[in-house]
Amino acid sequence: MNLSTLFDHLPYLSYSFRTLSSDEQLKLGHSLRTLQRDQRLRSVWFLGRLEGRDADYFLAFGCPDRELFAGRKLFYSQNLHEWFLLLEPKQWDHCWDKIGAPFRGDPAFRMEIDLGPGFTFDEDLVPVEGERIRFEVKEQNRLWFVVSRMLQEAALVPRGVLYHDTNGNCVINPYFGGISVEASMVLNNYLHFREPRSDPAVNLAKRDEFSYFMDVFDPADDVVPKEGSFVVRRDVGRDVFVLNSMHWPGLINFHRADTGAVFGFCYFGDGRKNWELPFKL
Template identity: 25%
Template sequence: MDVKYLFSSVDMLKTANCSINEDLIPVLYDSLIRLQSENHFNSVYLWGRLQTLSDDYFLAYGHYGNPVNKKTFFYSQNVIEWSLIPTDYPADGSDLVKTMKDRFKGDPRHVQMANLFKPWTDQMAENNTPSNMSADVYGEGEGEEIVPEGRSKNVRASDVLSLFEMEEGAMTEIYGSRDSDATKMIKEEDRLAVTVDMIENETHVVPRGFLYKLPNGNIVNAPYYKGCWAPQIIFNRYFVMHNLLWPGAVFFQDMNTGVHGFFYNGDGIKNLDLPFMLKC
């Protein structure tokens, strides 16, 4: 939301069940104006607040021209001093963040562990098939029966070993093992940058199936689930839309004055269960 309409936008946020401490608003306004002056931005917007286990991250961005093409993001934990969000995070940062379900600690220097598993392919399954899993063919023609080597044709249900009863070594022999190097580390500051970038790309108010242009010039389909926005009209004046894919993301507009904005107030965890929550 634009800093010029910060006070009125904060009042509209209350209708969307989202509020900011009243004592922080004047301090937040002064710090954002100072951020705009120091960096010579055309405009500065308060983007959101990411909730953590300790000190929350307040997020803002500024731009020099068209805000769609280039946004410079900052974060602050005391709403006075602002730090630049890094843009040189690891190349596999998006894949790492998608596997992380724990909340932010509130320390930008905190290092978190993430598991990056490789997808299982048919070629990997063939390479990891045990050599002793051969079979004998009994009978001829269409009625022939395939029986594993060393087994009799009459196998009882009690002779079948369930997967839960198999030892770890046998499971590794059949299915193979993941690479131990799949566990990687990522700083919370980098995770914050990746999360903000993902929310920015996935909370556009664009109908599903429409084409839209990315900042880098690529034109892609809107990859959002049908029904990911939950709209409502409050007091016959305010139009509010909650995003279900990223809980906490809200778009609001005063239909009388035209003042509108976007604010994110969540824990930075994506709702991957959304496809199962919507009607087909």
């Protein structure tokens, strides 16, 4: 949720079955404006709240320029007063998203992780059990990893919000006017809120009619499994479409059809990825 439209979009938190109290809303708005001024950010986005065992983390990110992704900074707060920068750890591993233990709510806490034995394949492609995967991770570093991974894998915006300008920057399209009700029902009309991973030619070839400046971004249906990773819901009375991520329970993306200003995403969950999804479909 962009800070510029934060108070207009806070009611959409109800689609995640969460809300913020009036006191939290006032503190959030004031502290994010202070953060934007102190960090000299062009835009600030509220991401949501990661719920820990003993304390919670409020999450946000900011962009120092029109470019949305290259210089993006991640922040967390536990009191909606002080915001702390989340820096990329010097060493991290992709297996961190397999950690099943809940967050404690203490950024300095160091957790001993045991993911069980690793497996390799012999020359006959028979799995062979290897050494146990054990390591220690600081909760603040794990928080950076989880927030980064959620933004990469589950944050979506309607087609047309992201714009690839002539300078090669990924920016917000100021002329976005929304997508229709019919288009809002199709998962392919939502794009990942990230720099394109796939070859632009591949993404453009997926559409009969395309705009190079808008359709170079990765569509939402490029995930695995293709069916079931996102669930599209419609509030018929308001023409609001909500896309729930099944990989990251608690993360929702929303858009009100035919309106250019109402779109965004938020997360209210425990920070654990749903690795059982393929077995539930």
